[in-house]
Amino acid sequence: MAAPLLELTAINKQFPGVRALADVDFTLLPGEVHALLGENGAGKSTLVKIISGIYQPDSGTFRVRGAAISELSPVKAQQLGIALVHQELSLVPALSVAENIFLGNLPRTAASIDWPRANREAKQAMAELGVKIDPTRELRSLSVAEQQLVEIAKTLQRQPDILLLDEPTSALSDAERSRLFEVIRALRDRGVGIIYISHHLSEIAMIADRVTVLRDGRNVGTIPIAEASQETIVRMMVGRALSDQFPKPAVTRGAPALVVEGLTVDGRLRDISFTLHQGEILGVFGLMGAGQEHLARALFGLERAVAGRIFVNGEAASSNTYSPSRAIRAGLGLIARDRRQSLVPMLTVGPNISLPWLAHRQPWHKLELEREKATTLQFIKELDIDPPLPHREAVYFSGGNQQKIVLARWMSTGSRILICDEPTRGIDVGAKAEVFALLGRLAERGTAILMISSEPKELVGMADRTLIMRNGTITGELSRQELSHEALLRAAS
Amino acid sequence: MIKDSAQDLAKAAWDERASRLRTVLFRSGPLIALLLLIAVLAMLSPHFLNADNLLTVARQTAFVAILAVGQTFVIIRGGIDLSVAATAALSACIVAVLMTEPVLFLGIPLGPMNPVLAIILGLMVGALAGTFNGFIIARFGIPDFIATLGAMTLFRGLALLVTGGLPVPTFRIGVGAGGGLPEFLLWAGSGHILGIPFLLIAVLVVAITGGLILRFTAFGRSIYAVGGNREAARASGINVGRTIILIYAFSGLMAAIGGILLMGRLSSANALMGEGEELRSIASTVIGGTNLFGGEGGVFGTMIGAAILGVLGNGLNLLGVSPFWQRVAQGAVIILVVVLDQWRRNRLRR
Numbered sequence: 001m002a003a004p005l006l007e008l009t010a011i012n013k014q015f016p017g018v019r020a021l022a023d024v025d026f027t028l029l030p031g032e033v034h035a036l037l038g039e040n041g042a043g044k045s046t047l048v049k050i051i052s053g054i055y056q057p058d059s060g061t062f063r064v065r066g067a068a069i070s071e072l073s074p075v076k077a078q079q080l081g082i083a084l085v086h087q088e089l090s091l092v093p094a095l096s097v098a099e100n101i102f103l104g105n106l107p108r109t110a111a112s113i114d115w116p117r118a119n120r121e122a123k124q125a126m127a128e129l130g131v132k133i134d135p136t137r138e139l140r141s142l143s144v145a146e147q148q149l150v151e152i153a154k155t156l157q158r159q160p161d162i163l164l165l166d167e168p169t170s171a172l173s174d175a176e177r178s179r180l181f182e183v184i185r186a187l188r189d190r191g192v193g194i195i196y197i198s199h200h201l202s203e204i205a206m207i208a209d210r211v212t213v214l215r216d217g218r219n220v221g222t223i224p225i226a227e228a229s230q231e232t233i234v235r236m237m238v239g240r241a242l243s244d245q246f247p248k249p250a251v252t253r254g255a256p257a258l259v260v261e262g263l264t265v266d267g268r269l270r271d272i273s274f275t276l277h278q279g280e281i282l283g284v285f286g287l288m289g290a291g292q293e294h295l296a297r298a299l300f301g302l303e304r305a306v307a308g309r310i311f312v313n314g315e316a317a318s319s320n321t322y323s324p325s326r327a328i329r330a331g332l333g334l335i336a337r338d339r340r341q342s343l344v345p346m347l348t349v350g351p352n353i354s355l356p357w358l359a360h361r362q363p364w365h366k367l368e369l370e371r372e373k374a375t376t377l378q379f380i381k382e383l384d385i386d387p388p389l390p391h392r393e394a395v396y397f398s399g400g401n402q403q404k405i406v407l408a409r410w411m412s413t414g415s416r417i418l419i420c421d422e423p424t425r426g427i428d429v430g431a432k433a434e435v436f437a438l439l440g441r442l443a444e445r446g447t448a449i450l451m452i453s454s455e456p457k458e459l460v461g462m463a464d465r466t467l468i469m470r471n472g473t474i475t476g477e478l479s480r481q482e483l484s485h486e487a488l489l490r491a492a493s
Numbered sequence: 494m495i496k497d498s499a500q501d502l503a504k505a506a507w508d509e510r511a512s513r514l515r516t517v518l519f520r521s522g523p524l525i526a527l528l529l530l531i532a533v534l535a536m537l538s539p540h541f542l543n544a545d546n547l548l549t550v551a552r553q554t555a556f557v558a559i560l561a562v563g564q565t566f567v568i569i570r571g572g573i574d575l576s577v578a579a580t581a582a583l584s585a586c587i588v589a590v591l592m593t594e595p596v597l598f599l600g601i602p603l604g605p606m607n608p609v610l611a612i613i614l615g616l617m618v619g620a621l622a623g624t625f626n627g628f629i630i631a632r633f634g635i636p637d638f639i640a641t642l643g644a645m646t647l648f649r650g651l652a653l654l655v656t657g658g659l660p661v662p663t664f665r666i667g668v669g670a671g672g673g674l675p676e677f678l679l680w681a682g683s684g685h686i687l688g689i690p691f692l693l694i695a696v697l698v699v700a701i702t703g704g705l706i707l708r709f710t711a712f713g714r715s716i717y718a719v720g721g722n723r724e725a726a727r728a729s730g731i732n733v734g735r736t737i738i739l740i741y742a743f744s745g746l747m748a749a750i751g752g753i754l755l756m757g758r759l760s761s762a763n764a765l766m767g768e769g770e771e772l773r774s775i776a777s778t779v780i781g782g783t784n785l786f787g788g789e790g791g792v793f794g795t796m797i798g799a800a801i802l803g804v805l806g807n808g809l810n811l812l813g814v815s816p817f818w819q820r821v822a823q824g825a826v827i828i829l830v831v832v833l834d835q836w837r838r839n840r841l842r843r
Contacts (some may be wrong), residue, residue: 039808134813192625271657302727302728302730323730324727324729324730325730325731327730328729328730329730334728335570336728339727340722340724340725341722341724341728341731342725342728343717343722343724343725344717344721344722344726344788345721345722345787345788346717346721346784346788347717347718347721347788351717351718355714355726355729355730355731356729357726357733358711358714358715358729358730358731358732359730361711361728362710362711363710363711363712363715363735363736364710364712365710366709366710366711366713367708367710367711367713367714368707409729434599488619
């Protein structure tokens with residue numbers, strides 16, 4: 001066996017009130033893809049940050065190619081050939097693709113920057129990832145998926161020996177993802193060691209050689225991929241088997257709750273019509289960029305529709321002055337795909353839950369602090385928000401618990417129609433099952449749920465019907481009987 | 494999530510208490526700094542802890558403190574209001590002119606006006622000036638800094654036009670119609686109730702009102718929401734534009750109150766009064782722990798911040814430090830406190 005590239009022994013890291021890592025051992029071999037798995041809060045991010053020099057461990061040894069390293073900093077990590085692709089992008093929106101890729105390192109001629117070469121090489125770097133993007137385009141004009149690929153290209157350009165990929169595929173389409181996997185395999189064959197973090201368990205079998213699972217800051221085991229079936233991994237991650245990830249109750253479809261006719265948003269959505277019934281979970285599936293996000297936002301009054309009408313319980317809800325406040329009054333709630341668009345990070349749980357209560361209040365309206373407190377405690381208990389601390393700011397909760405806060409918000413506001421845009425994006429397996437269970441219970445109580453998802457498995461598990469979106473319009477519909485992973489992908493591409 | 498055992502829950506609760514205690518200690522930073530400053534000055538100067546001296550500090554600080562209440566609202570929203578001192582001057586000048594001079598408005602003789610009516614109009618002018626700022630910022634998406642920088646100059650210009658560049662009341666030779674300011678206004682600037690300066694009482698009333706609005710009204714909550722995450726506030730149905738306009742209207746109203754009281758203290762108004770005080774109101778707010786990036790802060794901290802600046806200036810005076818060095822010291826304190834605050838925030842945020 002080749003000498004390890006990276007050898008961590010008995011790493012400990014303590015944060016105020018939390019033991020983030022406890023005696024974690026971890027090795028990375030040259031030429032392997034090592035998947036790092038665990039629920040949110042299990043310590044994956046902390047470990048990644050220690051390896052990339054952002055955090056210092058409290059104790060433990062850290063060896064790179066056999067040499068013990070102390071006081072690793074991000075700069076030193078880079079010199080050692082360690083590179084990290086962030087989950088959150090570290091790009092500069094106002095600079096061009098080429099400038100971002102070569103940030104701080106642009107090729108130069110004697111007198112100035114060698115733009116032709118920079119652009120040529122940037123184009124080539126993107127082409128290796130299988131995308132054609134004009135390298136002079138401003139980054140902010142790209143889609144999230146394209147930005148993610150630029151981020152990856154930027155990291156690869158430094159030719160690292162140790163590559164950390166933190167959820168690199170969260171915004172990618174299937175084709176882009178396959179292409180990325182090819183690149184990863186090529187790097188692996190050149191002897192690069194790759195640490196791969198993902199919430200998509202199905203990806204692990206496609207790409208990983210070994211799997212390490214963290215739980216509550218401890219390493220629960222490192223196993224070769226041959227032994228790592230999905231059930232095994234899930235059991236290791238949550239400490240128990242997940243009996244049913246998709247607890248979809250059978251609900252009789254009620255009266256129409258939301259009727260959409262010809263909804264059109266300039267350049268985004270074209271002529272969208274559908275009916276969502278009480279107690280129904282209506283799926284929406286499409287590849288990245290098919291317009292799902294805009295549909296959610298337009299239904300909630302965050303994007304202006306140029307044509308079309310929205311009826312809630314038979315009454316016209318949309319008009320020229322349609323706004324989130326009107327949508328909320330009509331009984332809609334929005335679970336946005338990015339929780340950073342939903343939560344106010346430095347407010348505590350209660351104010352985050354009660355925010356929409358203010359939607360159509362006069363400024364001098366007195367806050368219902370007693371009701372807010374009671375509601376907060378009730379939902380912390382009912383939704384098992386963990387840690388159960390009402391006075392903690394939203395930013396300190398894990399993704400799954402933040403999502404529960406958002407759900408509690410709409411439940412407490414009395415929303416009867418929930419628009420869920422990727423409701424489980426970036427949250428761990430255990431919390432996903434909880435969110436689905438909750439959506440199931442809400443449907444049982446008659447809530448109408450529009451569930452936008454790019455995970456076929458979720459829709460197969462949860463949706464009563466699924467609309468297929470492509471290029472900003474609805475191109476088909478699959479019933480629960482017709483629904484399968486293959487059918488969805490076939491219909492959408 | 495794995496179910497917590499009762500033990501884990503108890504531990505979590507304990508951790509929470511510990512972390513809250515730490516938070517409280519960190520948040521009390523400005524208060525502790527103020528107490529330390531007072532202790533040091535008391536040791537260095539025998540005159541400092543004298544009640545008369547402290548009440549003088551309160552009177553001198555009142556103007557900035559009142560502006561800073563409005564500034565706190567603005568900064569929690571993530572904005573900044575450079576026009577507060579100019580708004581104060583404009584309101585005070587309009588009130589002074591209306592009270593003391595014969596004014597022709599559209600051919601209708603208006604003055605000298607009933608002083609109470611003049612003050613009400615002056616307060617409306619302040620709120621209107623703020624509304625103008627808020628409208629420009631909310632409607633056209635112009636950065637607060639630029640919009641209020643422009644407004645600052647604009648309002649000073651209007652104040653110069655209103656007063657003709659002269660202090661009001663003007664005792665112009667040959668005109669003779671101009672009277673003095675009414676007694677009750679002069680009393681508001683220098684009088685006492687039970688030994689407490691009216692100005693200090695005014696500051697307390699304004700600050701407490703501001704604090705109550707922030708804590709207990711939909712408007713107050715909206716300010717934190719819009720300042721903490723504008724997108725999230727919008728997606729929760731909060732009217733972001735209206736909130737911004739109201740914030741600036743409030744700030745303008747505070748400025749008008751401050752300006753009219755300052756006029757009482759100085760016995761006159763002029764177009765350039767309070768110049769530079771907008772920066773001190775910002776400094777007070779930030780020293781008091783309100784986050785310049787929005788979403789966090791409060792009036793209590795701002796009052797502590799204003800007190801720190803006031804006490805520091807007074808103490809240095811008593812110690813015979815030259816005014817030049819006083820400026821250096823005040824600037825250094827502002828930077829030091831904000832650096833410490835940033836450090837604290839990073840600690841809390843891990």
